Amino acid sequence: MTILAFDWGLVIEKLILIAVVVFGSLGIALYTTFGERKVAAILQDRPGPNRAGPFGLLQPLADGIKLIMKEEIIPTAANKWLFILGPGLAMTASLMTCAVIPWGSDIELFGRKIALQIADINIGILYVFAVVSMGVYGIMIGGWASNNKFSLMSSLRAASQAISYELAMGLALIALLMTTESLSLKTIVQQQVQGSWWNIVYQPLGFLLFFIAALAECNRTPFDLPEAENELNFGYHQEYSSMKLGFYLFAEYINMIMSSAIMASMYFGGYDLPFFDESTVAPNIAAMIGVGTLLIKIVLFIFLFMWIRWTIPRFRYDQLMNLGWKTMIPLALFNLLITGALILANS
Amino acid sequence: MSTVDILFYLLSAFAIVSATMVLISKNSIHSVLWLILVFFAISGHYILLNAQFLAIVNIIVYAGAIMVLFLFVIMLMNIKKDAEPQKQLLVKLTGVIAGGSLLTLLIAVVKQTIQIQGKQVLLKEGSIGLIHPLGKALFSDYVIPFEISSVLFLSAMVGAVIIGKK
Numbered sequence: 101m102t103i104l105a106f107d108w109g110l111v112i113e114k115l116i117l118i119a120v121v122v123f124g125s126l127g128i129a130l131y132t133t134f135g136e137r138k139v140a141a142i143l144q145d146r147p148g149p150n151r152a153g154p155f156g157l158l159q160p161l162a163d164g165i166k167l168i169m170k171e172e173i174i175p176t177a178a179n180k181w182l183f184i185l186g187p188g189l190a191m192t193a194s195l196m197t198c199a200v201i202p203w204g205s206d207i208e209l210f211g212r213k214i215a216l217q218i219a220d221i222n223i224g225i226l227y228v229f230a231v232v233s234m235g236v237y238g239i240m241i242g243g244w245a246s247n248n249k250f251s252l253m254s255s256l257r258a259a260s261q262a263i264s265y266e267l268a269m270g271l272a273l274i275a276l277l278m279t280t281e282s283l284s285l286k287t288i289v290q291q292q293v294q295g296s297w298w299n300i301v302y303q304p305l306g307f308l309l310f311f312i313a314a315l316a317e318c319n320r321t322p323f324d325l326p327e328a329e330n331e332l333n334f335g336y337h338q339e340y341s342s343m344k345l346g347f348y349l350f351a352e353y354i355n356m357i358m359s360s361a362i363m364a365s366m367y368f369g370g371y372d373l374p375f376f377d378e379s380t381v382a383p384n385i386a387a388m389i390g391v392g393t394l395l396i397k398i399v400l401f402i403f404l405f406m407w408i409r410w411t412i413p414r415f416r417y418d419q420l421m422n423l424g425w426k427t428m429i430p431l432a433l434f435n436l437l438i439t440g441a442l443i444l445a446n447s
Numbered sequence: 448m449s450t451v452d453i454l455f456y457l458l459s460a461f462a463i464v465s466a467t468m469v470l471i472s473k474n475s476i477h478s479v480l481w482l483i484l485v486f487f488a489i490s491g492h493y494i495l496l497n498a499q500f501l502a503i504v505n506i507i508v509y510a511g512a513i514m515v516l517f518l519f520v521i522m523l524m525n526i527k528k529d530a531e532p533q534k535q536l537l538v539k540l541t542g543v544i545a546g547g548s549l550l551t552l553l554i555a556v557v558k559q560t561i562q563i564q565g566k567q568v569l570l571k572e573g574s575i576g577l578i579h580p581l582g583k584a585l586f587s588d589y590v591i592p593f594e595i596s597s598v599l600f601l602s603a604m605v606g607a608v609i610i611g612k613k
Contacts (some may be wrong), residue, residue, distance in 0.1 A: 180482075222578065223503050223578060226500070227503055229503075229511075233506075233511025233512065234506075234510070240515065240518055241480070255522075256522065259518075262518075263515060312532075410469075
């Protein structure tokens with residue numbers, strides 16, 4: 101049987117890794133919703149959720165149970181299949197990003213060298229872009245299938261916003277890729293582990309543009325125009341109820357975690373703990389320290405996302421488009437030219 | 448049959464079924480969604496040929512950007528299947544005959560091409576589809592066509608901006 105001539109150990113190892121990463125992100129996303137409410141409460145000087153369990157720690161579970169137990173409504177005028185497909189697609193697309201993120205350095209277990217990354221492909225960062233551009237279909241299909249004009253308007257907004265800011269994001273990224281000369285996230289992180297500086301030092305403007313574009317791609321305030329409830333009632337998920345609505349809301353949090361992980365890996369050294377020589381400890385312990393470092397960086401980024409959300413009001417739609425096309429894209433092009441000139445001057 | 452063969456047949460079947468569904472779907476939104484699946488199948492073929500860069504760019508540009516704009520237009524135009532004008536039987540028949548002849552011609556031409564006769568497809572090997580060789584080829588051997596096509600894109604962009612300003 102040549103068909104089954106795989107390295108079965110590798111398959112099992114990857115399956116375990118996928119399960120850990122996917123369920124880990126779902127768990128973190130669950131508690132990000134709790135974190136969001138607590139951060140909002142702190143910023144607005146109120147206690148926040150504190151009834152379910154100690155310090156309100158069981159609140160996400162209560163919310164989850166509530167969402168699952170609620171009545172499932174599919175509007176009669178909706179396109180049934182696409183209505184169901186929409187939230188599934190949004191969730192799948194946001195979880196697929198985790199495949200290329202390097203979570204730590206290699207560990208050794210049962211005599212095997214296991215990479216803490218699901219797939220180290222040589223086009224890693226482009227894969228992220230492809231998945232991000234798929235994510236908008238979940239919103240568009242859901243909005244259209246609801247057969248509600250507010251949902252449709254909102255999903256069209258979401259799509260045009262995503263496309264506009266993807267351009268600025270891509271241009272900001274090209275400048276970084278010119279300095280790293282690789283598209284593999286693993287290589288980019290390892291360059292930062294071995295080199296003396298993180299990429300943020302070389303690309304401060306690029307990072308700022310990337311961060312703003314990431315805010316817009318995740319539909320977070322001040323860019324949450326698709327959910328502008330004063331204009332659009334509730335947004336593209338207006339007709340959704342029960343866990344389908346939960347999937348849309350959850351996908352947003354997973355997107356936030358994944359974009360934090362990408363930003364930490366691209367600009368802030370990934371799993372690199374600063375001022376610490378990983379070669380002084382055993383490889384497995386070094387890998388665990390690396391995973392912990394990356395998780396702390398992710399949590400800090402998520403906090404930044406929340407801090408911005410509860411501080412800055414929402415843009416108007418024309419302001420959003422002006423910022424994207426007339427400020428960020430020219431700045432990204434300028435950044436690209438400067439980076440190119442500096443590389444040319446150094447070579 | 449190796450794993451690559453199985454994947455090839457699966458992807459081909461997937462592509463052909465999706466492409467057929469593009470044609471026979473009554474709802475134009477469904478057609479667009481099936482077309483996106485066709486692009487995914489083609490990207491799968493690129494990956495089998497070890498052209499990962501091409502595969503992912505195919506998804507980003509076609510499935511990710513162009514098809515979103517298609518969806519945009521169709522959703523805004525709100526095309527209803529009843530309101531669409533039906534063509535006459537004679538016109539439909541003519542279309543089938545013309546399209547079938549074109550298909551036969553294309554297959555005949557491709558089958559007789561000397562460059563591919565007796566050659567095998569390089570599955571899982573070959574590096575021209577990877578980003579480094581592709582970049583080198585584009586900026587050394589094919590630099591003039593590459594630059595000309597970018598001028599073409601630039602002029603299209605300028606045209607779009609001018610039309611948009613009217």
